[in-house]
Amino acid sequence: MAEENKHKDWQPEKQRMHQVIDVIKQKIAVLKERAGKLKKDVINIRTEFWDDVTVNIEEMDDKIETEASIKQQVEFLSERERSHGQVSERLSVLDRLKDSPYFGRIDFKEDGKEEKDTIYIGLATVMDEKEEEFYVYDWRAPIASMYYDYPPGPASYETTSDNISGEITLKRQYIIRNGELKGMFDTSLTIGDHLLQSVLGNQANTKMRNIVSTIQKEQNKIIRNERSKVLVIQGAAGSGKTSAALQRVAYLLYRYRETLTSDQIILFSPNPLFSSYVSRVLPELGENNMQQMTFYQFLNKQLDDQFTLENPFDQMEYYLKNNRKSNDPRITAMSYKASMPFKSLVDEFLTNLSEEGLEFRNITFRGELVIPKEAIYQFFYKLDSELSIPARLEKTVHWILRGLKQLEWMEREKDWVLEETELLDKADYVEVHETLQEELRYSEDTFNDFNREEQLLRKLVVQRKLKPLRTKIERLQFVDSLKTFRHLFIEPKWKERKNLPSNWEEICELTDVYLLRKTLLWEDAPAYIYFEKSLFGFTSNQSIQHLFIDEAQDYSPFHFELLKKIFPASRMTLLGDINQAIYAHATEEESLLSENLEEEHERIVLKRSYRSTAPITRFTKEFMDNGHLIEAFERDGELPTVFEASQRRTIEDKIIETIQEYLNKGYETIAIIGKTIEECESIHKKMKKRMPLHFINHESHTFNRGIVVIPAYLAKGIEFDAVIIPDASIDHYKDELERNLFYTACTRAMHELSMFTRKEPCRFIKEVPASYYKHYKIFHIKSGQHDT
Numbered sequence: 001m002a003e004e005n006k007h008k009d010w011q012p013e014k015q016r017m018h019q020v021i022d023v024i025k026q027k028i029a030v031l032k033e034r035a036g037k038l039k040k041d042v043i044n045i046r047t048e049f050w051d052d053v054t055v056n057i058e059e060m061d062d063k064i065e066t067e068a069s070i071k072q073q074v075e076f077l078s079e080r081e082r083s084h085g086q087v088s089e090r091l092s093v094l095d096r097l098k099d100s101p102y103f104g105r106i107d108f109k110e111d112g113k114e115e116k117d118t119i120y121i122g123l124a125t126v127m128d129e130k131e132e133e134f135y136v137y138d139w140r141a142p143i144a145s146m147y148y149d150y151p152p153g154p155a156s157y158e159t160t161s162d163n164i165s166g167e168i169t170l171k172r173q174y175i176i177r178n179g180e181l182k183g184m185f186d187t188s189l190t191i192g193d194h195l196l197q198s199v200l201g202n203q204a205n206t207k208m209r210n211i212v213s214t215i216q217k218e219q220n221k222i223i224r225n226e227r228s229k230v231l232v233i234q235g236a237a238g239s240g241k242t243s244a245a246l247q248r249v250a251y252l253l254y255r256y257r258e259t260l261t262s263d264q265i266i267l268f269s270p271n272p273l274f275s276s277y278v279s280r281v282l283p284e285l286g287e288n289n290m291q292q293m294t295f296y297q298f299l300n301k302q303l304d305d306q307f308t309l310e311n312p313f314d315q316m317e318y319y320l321k322n323n324r325k326s327n328d329p330r331i332t333a334m335s336y337k338a339s340m341p342f343k344s345l346v347d348e349f350l351t352n353l354s355e356e357g358l359e360f361r362n363i364t365f366r367g368e369l370v371i372p373k374e375a376i377y378q379f380f381y382k383l384d385s386e387l388s389i390p391a392r393l394e395k396t397v398h399w400i401l402r403g404l405k406q407l408e409w410m411e412r413e414k415d416w417v418l419e420e421t422e423l424l425d426k427a428d429y430v431e432v433h434e435t436l437q438e439e440l441r442y443s444e445d446t447f448n449d450f451n452r453e454e455q456l457l458r459k460l461v462v463q464r465k466l467k468p469l470r471t472k473i474e475r476l477q478f479v480d481s482l483k484t485f486r487h488l489f490i491e492p493k494w495k496e497r498k499n500l501p502s503n504w505e506e507i508c509e510l511t512d513v514y515l516l517r518k519t520l521l522w523e524d525a526p527a528y529i530y531f532e533k534s535l536f537g538f539t540s541n542q543s544i545q546h547l548f549i550d551e552a553q554d555y556s557p558f559h560f561e562l563l564k565k566i567f568p569a570s571r572m573t574l575l576g577d578i579n580q581a582i583y584a585h586a587t588e589e590e591s592l593l594s595e596n597l598e599e600e601h602e603r604i605v606l607k608r609s610y611r612s613t614a615p616i617t618r619f620t621k622e623f624m625d626n627g628h629l630i631e632a633f634e635r636d637g638e639l640p641t642v643f644e645a646s647q648r649r650t651i652e653d654k655i656i657e658t659i660q661e662y663l664n665k666g667y668e669t670i671a672i673i674g675k676t677i678e679e680c681e682s683i684h685k686k687m688k689k690r691m692p693l694h695f696i697n698h699e700s701h702t703f704n705r706g707i708v709v710i711p712a713y714l715a716k717g718i719e720f721d722a723v724i725i726p727d728a729s730i731d732h733y734k735d736e737l738e739r740n741l742f743y744t745a746c747t748r749a750m751h752e753l754s755m756f757t758r759k760e761p762c763r764f765i766k767e768v769p770a771s772y773y774k775h776y777k778i779f780h781i782k783s784g785q786h787d788t
């Protein structure tokens with residue numbers, strides 16, 4: 001920037017910035033020394049661990065002393081390791097601050113005070129050398145919230161105990177890179193479009209970036225919300241839902257740093273690729289990543305190993321292949337089984353099990369029947385019916401275990417036991433011998449030593465043999481929950497209810513076939529887990545304090561009920577976009593984002609879409625019902641293009657040519673987004689000979705720069721510089737869920753979007769005014785193009 005064009009405060013600001021950077025550098029030097037020392041300590045403790053421990057295990061007292069000595073040493077080591085970890089984390093934050101210590105400033109005059117405060121805002125707090133004055137405020141500090149919420153003029157912020165009001169007299173933004181002041185502007189907006197324009201104009205990245213320097217006012221509301229137990233965010237594609245969620249995690253970890261840790265927060269992500277895509281944001285902000293998992297991983301963990309759980313993406317593929325068939329039982333089941341009416345049916349079924357119908361298993365030991373299932377049934381149903389099923393099962397466990405105790409006494413006398421004592425190893429004999437010695441300390445009677453030893457050996461053998469059975473009983477494996485659940489789909493009493501789908505009979509048959517195979521279809525998993533946990537009792541997870549569900553439109557209220565039961569203490573942040581609902585069960589009424597969600601909640605709507613250029617957003621919003629609610633962020637770019645050609649080979653050539661153009665423009669992440677995995681496989685197979693392509697399936701955990709081929713449902717949540725839709729023909733994207741899938745695919749594009757069709761373009765493209773895109777019909781690629 002020429003000197004004469006620079007801001008009037010350029011010099012003093014530059015000077016101050018260097019002063020702050022110098023302080024940061026000094027702090028880095030001090031911390032590096034500390035880190036070095038701590039590292040040395042850790043290495044020393046590890047190498048000399050056993051020198052400092054007094055090991056003596058001859059006598060009981062010595063044993064206890066040895067244990068205490070080891071414990072002390074371990075504690076000392078972990079304390080040093082922890083300190084080293086903390087210092088390293090702080091060092092990496094300071095390292096980032098050294099390159100860019102702050103990005104904003106507000107001058108604030110509090111009501112009733114003479115002086116104004118100058119507040120510089122950055123990634124983390126920096127104090128002066130004496131640790132008295134703030135050089136930089138952490139962006140999450142209460143006072144910093146005004147930077148995001150207000151233009152110059154009256155403003156206020158909340159502390160934990162107070163509401164402070166006053167006036168912002170100046171609001172300034174800085175671009176500081178590698179320790180150099182590159183730009184500086186005073187702004188009258190909340191966060192000036194100027195800076196946002198430049199951030200959004202950058203290339204897409206294979207890892208998501210933090211947005212703290214340009215958080216928008218409506219996003220800040222989400223980030224700092226502390227009131228709501230359930231916070232629902234409906235946001236257009238690219239409106240910053242995921243970004244806001246991640247900055248919210250960072251905010252909560254800062255705000256509640258005394259009581260909240262990152263492992264008490266879970267984020268449900270749409271696919272494994274997404275998990276790695278967002279993995280850098282929190283470390284960049286100096287925080288540890290929260291727990292992250294897909295809903296599939298979560299449900300799989302809730303099931304024992306007896307089941308094979310279908311992957312949701314396989315369900316999706318089934319849907320996409322069969323959705324044109326009328327009355328396909330699986331397709332109907334996908335929506336019905338995720339619905340609240342189905343939950344009510346399961347609840348009714350559970351209530352009935354309170355009276356009758358639970359299936360039990362025989363209890364056998366060494367091939368012999370010990371307690372027949374009928375006896376368990378009788379015992380269970382004679383218990384007070386006011387008690388819940390889990391409470392009655394607990395009593396049944398005690399009853400069975402008492403029976404096993406009697407069995408143990410009887411078995412001890414049997415011949416097989418004596419035979420097995422001979423197979424015991426030396427350590428067992430030593431153990432029995434020690435018990436005997438212990439008994440003798442309190443008894444003078446040594447006459448029956450031999451008998452007593454045999455008794456102890458027999459006891460040991462029988463107890464050991466019974467242990468696995470006991471464990472199974474304690475784990476309620478004597479209840480046949482699968483067989484019980486099947487009644488719901490077999491017994492006329494349940495099958496012939498009112499208000500069931502018309503093809504319920506077929507659905508029941510199909511469900512039972514899979515249950516018998518111990519395969520849980522994706523649509524059956526939530527209901528089965530809910531059912532089983534209702535029987536056995538929800539072992540609720542009290543430690544999780546915040547649950548974030550990204551792409552919440554893909555969860556049904558039934559899923560939500562399950563999550564609430566499993567995480568009763570947790571606050572929930574549900575983020576999604578109803579326009580991107582791509583699962584058969586996710587309709588507007590049955591979505592977690594629905595305004596009719598019964599749960600008391602606060603709702604925030606994000607309308608502005610930041611990811612794509614304005615021409616792309618204008619194009620995509622045209623074919624969505626509620627598209628008029630989406631606002632494009634004004635960023636210039638090329639119009640989307642549609643290329644139509646009748647020959648496959650021509651289309652392939654044109655795709656290659658387009659990709660080449662994109663590469664020449666400097667785009668680094670380019671995605672060919674298909675509808676199904678089959679379509680993607682076929683494109684990959686044909687085109688990989690002509691250019692390097694990476695194929696992404698549901699097992700992919702990362703993606704690199706370059707050209708990827710990916711189905712739309714796996715591209716959720718991710719973005720690319722340029723997107724190619726290889727087949728946008730009339731017969732390829734048709735029904736309403738395919739509309740959402742098409743929308744999801746198109747909205748992955750930041751800068752360029754091109755679509756290819758072999759026939760007429762799909763009806764969604766045709767719903768867009770012709771002036772919003774360029775339509776080319778290609779007759780011969782070599783002889784040129786015809787603009788229609």
Ligand SMILES: Nc1ncnc2c1ncn2[C@@H]1O[C@H](COP(=O)(O)OP(=O)(O)OP(=O)(O)O)[C@@H](O)[C@H]1O
Nearest residue numbers: 211214215216237238239240241242243610611717
């Ligand atoms: N305040 C902001 N400042 C800078 N960039 C932003 C801001 N908000 C969003 N973005 C950018 O917009 C893009 C989309 O953001 P994000 O992925 O969080 O949106 P989303 O609503 O989760 O999208 P989708 O639902 O389509 O997956 C990202 O590149 C993100 O960095």
